[in-house]
Amino acid sequence: MKHTITLIPGDGIGPEITAATVRVLEATGVEIEWETHILGAQAQEKYGTTLPPEAIDSIKRNKVALKGPIMTPIGKGFTSVNVGLRKALDLYANVRPVKALPNVPCRYPELDLVIVRENTEGLYSGIEHIVVPGVVESLKVITERASNRIVKYAFDFARDNGRKKVTAVHKANIMKLSDGLFLQCFENVGQDYPDLEKDDKIIDNCCMQLVMRPEQFEVLVMENLYGDILSDLCAGLIGGLGLAPGANIGEQGAVFEAVHGSAPDIAGQGIANPTAILMSGIMMLRHIGENAAADKAEQAMLAVFAEGTALTRDLGGNAKTSEFATAIIDKMKAADAVSG
Numbered sequence: 094m095k096h097t098i099t100l101i102p103g104d105g106i107g108p109e110i111t112a113a114t115v116r117v118l119e120a121t122g123v124e125i126e127w128e129t130h131i132l133g134a135q136a137q138e139k140y141g142t143t144l145p146p147e148a149i150d151s152i153k154r155n156k157v158a159l160k161g162p163i164m165t166p167i168g169k170g171f172t173s174v175n176v177g178l179r180k181a182l183d184l185y186a187n188v189r190p191v192k193a194l195p196n197v198p199c200r201y202p203e204l205d206l207v208i209v210r211e212n213t214e215g216l217y218s219g220i221e222h223i224v225v226p227g228v229v230e231s232l233k234v235i236t237e238r239a240s241n242r243i244v245k246y247a248f249d250f251a252r253d254n255g256r257k258k259v260t261a262v263h264k265a266n267i268m269k270l271s272d273g274l275f276l277q278c279f280e281n282v283g284q285d286y287p288d289l290e291k292d293d294k295i296i297d298n299c300c301m302q303l304v305m306r307p308e309q310f311e312v313l314v315m316e317n318l319y320g321d322i323l324s325d326l327c328a329g330l331i332g333g334l335g336l337a338p339g340a341n342i343g344e345q346g347a348v349f350e351a352v353h354g355s356a357p358d359i360a361g362q363g364i365a366n367p368t369a370i371l372m373s374g375i376m377m378l379r380h381i382g383e384n385a386a387a388d389k390a391e392q393a394m395l396a397v398f399a400e401g402t403a404l405t406r407d408l409g410g411n412a413k414t415s416e417f418a419t420a421i422i423d424k425m426k427a428a429d430a431v432s433g
């Protein structure tokens with residue numbers, strides 16, 4: 094079966110890492126027709142809008158997209174296209190697996206947890222205004238509807254993936270109404286999952302626990318900003334941002350992208366690590382039912398890590414982005430030759 098998938102190469106290192114990923118995914122034998130679109134500053138220049146309707150329509154039609162990172166200007170300029178896209182498609186669940194890979198020097202080689210981040214509201218609502226010069230307000234929106242559906246997603250995810258425990262992360266001691274509502278939803282919905290262990294942690298303590306004793310966590314569910322921050326913290330526990338994949342899931346479709354951004358400091362040099370977006374691509378293959386191809390790409394990638402000779406610079410190696418992809422493709426060809 095041929096799949097039509099929207100491809101957004103993105104900014105900075107985006108085109109380099111998505112090109113490497115597309116090569117690996119195609120080498121699995123899965124037939125994919127890519128519909129390529131631009132977003133963000135590139136789209137602003139070409140179409141006069143950062144979120145062109147053509148791109149949104151393409152994802153709505155295909156129901157699945159692979160996306161590179163998109164740059165957001167700091168403190169000025171256009172609002173985040175990443176946030177805009179998640180809202181436009183109501184991609185409410187941001188699933189971010191955190192799993193150490195073989196041969197990668199890191200603090201917790203056994204770590205295997207999943208962050209489930211609410212993706213549509215919280216402080217990311219972007220509702221800010223100047224009250225009087227020198228005083229601004231930024232509103233955090235927490236709704237019962239969005240909280241119920243994200244905690245339900247986390248509990249279902251845990252059940253479907255053989256996880257035994259779900260932890261809610263919050264700051265309900267200070268934000269008694271907003272985070273209090275989130276926690277209440279967690280407790281209410283959790284009653285439908287008697288088979289799962291539940292607990293909750295205040296965000297600051299949770300950060301410390303993640304650094305000291307992360308093995309106590311299996312699935313963590315939280316509102317938007319906490320999920321953003323804890324994802325990067327967890328990426329640091331397993332060897333860096335180059336290794337942290339993600340999926341934005343909603344009823345209308347799914348957009349697969351790495352946790353990291355456009356890495357302007359290393360863009361254009363061909364040295365970025367494509368692992369995070371490749372792993373997002375492997376999640377995408379499973380999402381569209383191509384499990385055998387996903388396993389094939391994953392095993393080849395793990396073999397390249399186990400060998401340790403074609404790793405990128407962030408992991409202490411000297412392979413280029415494209416060389417890392419070629420090493421994975423060679424492993425798949427070798428596996429085909431043995432089995433075929």
Ligand code: NAI
Pocket residue numbers: 106110161162163164165166175334335350351352353354355356357358359364365366367368369407
């Ligand atoms: P960043 O994640 O782009 O980079 C942080 C650090 O990690 C940099 O030193 C970078 O070189 C390194 N890094 C990131 N990905 C890497 C990879 N694949 N291989 C090797 N090293 C890697 O974060 P930063 O610098 O804060 O953000 C840059 C831009 O990306 C901003 O405009 C931001 O808004 C945007 N961004 C976009 C996201 C998205 O599209 N989902 C997510 C996060 C940030």
